[in-house]
Amino acid sequence: MAPSRQLSIRARLTLFFVLAIAVVLAFTGVALVNLVHRSLVTSASNQVQAAMTQTQERFATGPMPGSSAVVLPMQGDVVVQVTNLAGTRVWAASSAVANAPVLAHPKADFSSTNGLTVDLVNDQATSSILGELSFGQVQTITTPRGAGLVFGFVYGGPIDHSVTVLLASVAVSFPLLLLMSGGLIWLGLGLALAPVESIRRRVDAIAGEDLSERVPVTGGDDEIARLARTVNEMLDRLESSSRFQQEFVSNVSHELRSPLTTLLATVDRAASDQENANWSEVTETILREGRRLDVLIDDLFWLARNDEHQVDSARMDVDVDDLLFEESHRIRSISDLTVDTTAVQPTRVEGDSAMLKRMIRNVVDNAARYAKHELRFESRYEGENAVVTVIDDGLGLDVSQSGRLFERFVRADPARSRTSGGTGLGLAIVSEIVARHGGNAQFVGVGEGTKIELRIRRDGHGGEESRGTGAG
Secondary structure (H helix, E strand, C coil), X not given: CCCCCCCCHHXXXXXXXXXXXXXXXXXXXXXXXXXXXXXXXXXXXXXXXXXXXXXXHHHHHCCCCCCCCEEECCECCEEEEEEECCCCCEEXXXXXXXXXXXXXXXXXXXXXXXXXXXXXXXXXXXXXXXXXXXXXXXXXXXXXCEEEEEEEEEECXXXXXXXXXXXXXXXXXXXXXXXXHHHHHHHHHHHHHHHHHHHHHHHHHHHHCCCCCCCCCCXXXXXXXXXXXXXXXXXXXXXXXXXXXXXXXXXXHHHHHHHHHHHXXXXXXXXXXXXXXXXXXXXXXXXXXXXXXXXXHHHHHHHHHHHCCCCCCCCEEEEHHHHHHHHHHHHHHHCCCEEEEEEECCCEEEECHHHHHHHHHHHHHHXXXXXXXXXXXXXXXXXXXXXXXXXXXXXXXXXXXXXXXXXXXXXCCHHHHXXXXXXXXXXXXXXXXXXXXXXXXXXXXXXXXXXXXXXXXXXCCCHHHHCEECCC
16 A cells, blocks of 8 residues: 655645634634624614613603604614503604504513613514514603603614624635635745755755765855755765765775785695695785784774774773783784883773773784884873873884874885785774773874874763874
8 A cells, every 4th residue: 555645844834824824814703703793782782772862852851742652763773662661552663663563571680781671572563573673772761641661772683784794704705815825825935945945956966966066055044044054064974974985995995905815816826836835835824814804804893883883882990001011911922022111000091991902902013013122111190191102113203294194094104014914994993992082192203213192081081072183
């Protein structure tokens, strides 16, 4: 079953804003209708009250002729009817209801201002007129015939008619407003998201063609400009990573080719002339190149895992001086070099024992590779740091250019390093381990030979932000 297609962000935002506007318009419509209705009711109440007051003043100042009902003129949309207190006879009425019988009786209602409300008479004689009446009021009146009741009504249903017209207008105009708003929002979002889509197409083209190209950055410091700068920074990292990967693969291929070529050539020569082959030399060559391959592959595997942050690290107290003494015994057992450890002081740090041991061994092996007669080891505390120094009496190097020796596959003397078994990865691993322990590694200038200095925080903290390698 194919996955359902999700609406685009433009469509989702348009739908969201249209729904939000619909909610606002709905509340606005309800409030508007309620406000208009209240306004009409208030206006009608005032008109009815004014008509009833005017009728009372008329009968209070003038006689009421005869015994027949008096016909009163219309007062806008308001009609009045004057009856006796018993509600059995009509004494006066507006022209629109002049021939109508008694339309209503008073009823007690303590919520009204005068304690009375209107109770319409709903019978066959009044049914045709009651449909035209709304919003009735009643109060007592004094007339030349005695006390009576005056009823006032809104005639013709103008309140209901006005509310109905308003509801019809709202029902027609609000959907049109929603439709117009949705269209404008759709167009506006399209214009706002156009630069994002342009950046997407540009990045897609760059990813498929040339990582050296960049997304054009518009002026200002809005979200689009920041997005473009962030994308360009990401492309910078991708380009650097791609270049690094290509160089790494090229260097690995080059490093692996040399021992493999030596192994194949040695085996081919021995196989072509097995009777005259010097098998001890063949065995020695295979062992030497095999060890070299083993060291190279181990270093590559460690660096790959370190780059992916998959190297396990355990924190414990490590005696660096003990590691230096172990290395001095090892070097003395496998070479004729003299190792001076008189300057090794008790030095303890917190860190990963296996990593620190690998770091010391790589530095010592690098120094032993170039030493003529002697190596000197030193260790001490300087403030919050533990300082480890390894010195050889070799030819030395240019300290100002020594920072690059901590890069991968870089050698001080490429020809000599390959001959002596170096891979160009030992010091790169040293740099990574020192950085993990909050320190730095550097070559220090001396009068004769080469001196490498490792500084590690005694508490082992600092991480990658403390990494720094370079000449001292």
